[in-house]
Amino acid sequence: MADTPLASATACDALHADILISGAGPVGLTLALALARRGQPSLLVDARPTNASRADPRALALSHGTRQLLEQLGAWPTQAATPITTIHVSQRGGFGRTLMNAAEMGVPALGYVVRYGDLWAALAARAEREGIAWRGDTRVADHGSVADGRRRVTLTSTGQGDAAAQPCATRLLVHAEGTPYDDPAVSVKDYGQHAVLAEVSTAQPHGNRAWERFTPDGPLALLPLEDKLAVVFTVPPEKAEHLLALDDAAFVAALQAQFGQRVTFTGTGSRASFPLALRLRDTLAGEREVWIGNTAQTLHPVSGQGFNLGLRDAWELAETLTPAVPHLVHTPDPGAAAPLAAYAQARRLDRRGGAAFTDGIVRLFSNDSTPLTLARGVGLLALDLLPPARRFVARRMIWGARAW
Template structure:
């Protein structure tokens, strides 16, 4: 069986779904492929940090999970055992919130609720991808049957790539330990970014809890994963300080941290977006928001200029500043703050203090965290 489609999107996660729905809103059809059942995403409890800019885009396709989103009204940035701090407040930007914390399953559910019944071919095993001068042919197995799909444009949105010579990888030699804890007093819609010599510690308000991203060298992450709950809370408390108390830790998980950058976003009739194009360190929560902006920018170009491989160069050029700036920003934060070098600690403290007392500098950073390259003059 051979099927013809204009646009084929591999990956029905939030980034692929955003692209599909943005295209549909403009009258352009596409087909989603995914190796998993679509309902599998409803079992994913991970917390995502979304900027207000991402909310503005998702609202345009009626896919913002209002009831499931916990707003971040202030962000407190500081360093462990050092002076200097910066406080960013949503009121300075006349916004309801700087960002939001949403479970993956809730965002995926809000997006999937807008899908047509024939929009996704799930549990599809891709066997081969064959580009040619006219597009791409994809061979796959679905429901025990072999299928062939010919498409003018193939979009890769399947998530973090495996070994790929087209992807440059930098190992941060850090692991993120993830869990949820109950704070006392309550979080009051404040997020914390606490820099330590081991790596950043992020506290993201989620319902009445905090979603914790505890960044550590691999050996220390091994130890933290093996701790009982009381010992884990003590370790977390030691890294964060005594401004609040934590209790009731949930299940812990971990993953290694890398910077992955695809050398080129476009090749022939194929284009890469989201985590297949770049995977960033989770500090400042930029990676997922960058992927949403990838999907939106690609949809705008395809709707305006049409589905033609000659238009893909315009997409790659339009994403260059945003992805490079976001990757550089997160990379430099990690490398600058993840150490205990005295003179650098002093410089960091002075930098945080300068951001706090100099509104133009603080606004420059905050607006680019909220809107990405769209905030550049």
């Protein structure tokens, strides 16, 4: 894909866009593709320059269910995805461990690890092929006013300030802007943890195994990515600063000390960190606006739920706005209240379940109280001994609320 915006929509095309998607991250892109597949055009607008999305340092664990949906959109990054065939779960300083494997679940892989940038590039390339209208380097400001059946927004060219501001109007504004900060409509639970990210090399091949190790600082995940392991090292903020400041050898030693000896680390790439909090928007639908992806819910990365959940938001919204019943196709007004309310209702269980699942794991495992260490050991042992319980946890990770 070129580094310039895609089919560069000319001045204020949003005036004619029935659906304006604010944010062309992986969730916004998924929605635009899912709508296009059902014959519904939309306009994508993103504040970031194109290259910024490619360089995002996150490695994402994607579920088997996510792969199936991305394949339907023609946006599965085959070459860039590393399968996970087993997941080893354990706790530092306590007994008990469990092993989940793909064969037991009857799927080719429990999940796949992909760099955010590679996932984004696959979605963007598909959007380019579909001819989806896109403006990059442009921020959407929502003024909260609706008139004549349209929501009024302003598009501002990033870097050119207010001089380049354009008033626009759309029947439906979809917020796909990523993690919301300072938004009174979002409840926030700060975990007092940061995730330090790095790609590390190891003495042994990873054998497509992912590791989830619970420590009193927080969970430590190792995800197979090409011939390396992507590390999500959860620690208190001051320790994150310390880990970022270490030289490579000292970082590898700190990782080794935290993880233990089951894997031998030999080197590391560059590091980045993200603050971690649970952010839940109470109401998903308003007057001619709707929220999807991280702006609807931002979860702790433990068990890799965030994008998987956001993709299901996008899929559900596309299905709700363009029902696959011939006489209902092309809802004349995609911003009408009824479909938006139906979308919000349909997403309740999955998003609340995902938030409760990850929050429960973080609370249960991120401390070193002796009774809890014992209880966790018993839990991990039970998971190991009880295939139905193990299958349930694996299904939760693969299918979300459909696991029930």
